[in-house]
Amino acid sequence: MQFFDVVNSRGSIRSYKPDPVEPEKLNKILETVVKAPTARNMQAFKVIVVKTAGHEKELNKIYPPGWFVEAPYVLCVCAMKDVYEARKGHRDFSEIDAAIVMDHIVLAATALGLGTCWIGAFDPDAAREVLKLDSNLEPIIFTTLGYPKEPAIKRQKKSVDELVVYWN
Numbered sequence: 001m002q003f004f005d006v007v008n009s010r011g012s013i014r015s016y017k018p019d020p021v022e023p024e025k026l027n028k029i030l031e032t033v034v035k036a037p038t039a040r041n042m043q044a045f046k047v048i049v050v051k052t053a054g055h056e057k058e059l060n061k062i063y064p065p066g067w068f069v070e071a072p073y074v075l076c077v078c079a080m081k082d083v084y085e086a087r088k089g090h091r092d093f094s095e096i097d098a099a100i101v102m103d104h105i106v107l108a109a110t111a112l113g114l115g116t117c118w119i120g121a122f123d124p125d126a127a128r129e130v131l132k133l134d135s136n137l138e139p140i141i142f143t144t145l146g147y148p149k150e151p152a153i154k155r156q157k158k159s160v161d162e163l164v165v166y167w168n
Contacts, residue, residue, distance in 0.1 A: 006111045011152020013115030016071040019147045025112045026073070029145075032108040036101045039093030044083035045101050048076040048131055048139075061126040063119055063142065071115070071146030076127065077102045082136040098140035105143060115148035 001009070026049070033047055052059060056069040068074065079094035106116045119142040127139040 001111045006107055009152075010106060010110040011154055012117040013071075013144065013146075013148045013150075013152055014065075014067045014117055015149040016067065016115065016144065016146040017149050019072075021072050021114060021146060025114065026145075028112065029105055029108040029114075032104040033101050036097075036104045038097040038100065039091075042083055042093075042097070044080040044094045045098050046078045046080060046137055047101065047105070048078060048133075050074045050076070050131070058130045061123065062130055063122040067117075068119070068144060071144035073145040074142060075105060075145055076131060076139050076142045077105070078133060078137040079140050080136055081138050094138070095140050102141045102143060105145075109143075109145055113147070114145060115152065116143040116145055118143055 030047065030049070033045075034043070038044065050059065050073065052069045052072060052074055059069050059074060060066075062068075077098040079098045081092070081094055084090065084092040084094050102118065106118060109116045120140075122139070122142055124139050127133070127142075128137075131139070133139065
């Protein structure tokens with residue numbers, strides 16, 4: 001799939017087939033995270049990959065809707081806050097870096113025919129507890145990952161003219 005086809009076909013998926021995701025596809029997606037641009041190339045993030053089967057009840061503490069655990073995988077991008085805390089006088093880009101990493105995951109999954117749904121409205125305390133995160137890891141964003149049961153809902157987007165300003 002060409003890049004602009006990927007961008008145009010990406011959408012949030014909230015219904016998944018039970019089909020497993022092939023390990024080679026998962027690995028290909030995860031290989032894109034190391035190529036994601038990060039501030040000063042610090043790569044101050046971790047990606048937590050969770051198989052949902054057998055962990056549905058625990059995962060629903062993080063985010064309650066049933067479709068969250070319908071996909072074979074849930075991925076969480078965490079910021080390594082201690083990396084930026086050690087750099088006194090420098091802006092903390094860890095959350096921005098995490099968002100860029102998630103965008104790479106979402107676009108790579110789309111290119112491989114998989115569905116995702118960017119989830120930011122989760123319970124961070126439950127995420128820390130369920131995923132047993134070290135204190136330096138801040139959960140920033142989740143996505144489901146699996147084969148879509150239904151096509152993505154296409155939302156109305158603003159026009160380029162509404163979002164872009166040319167400065168002279």
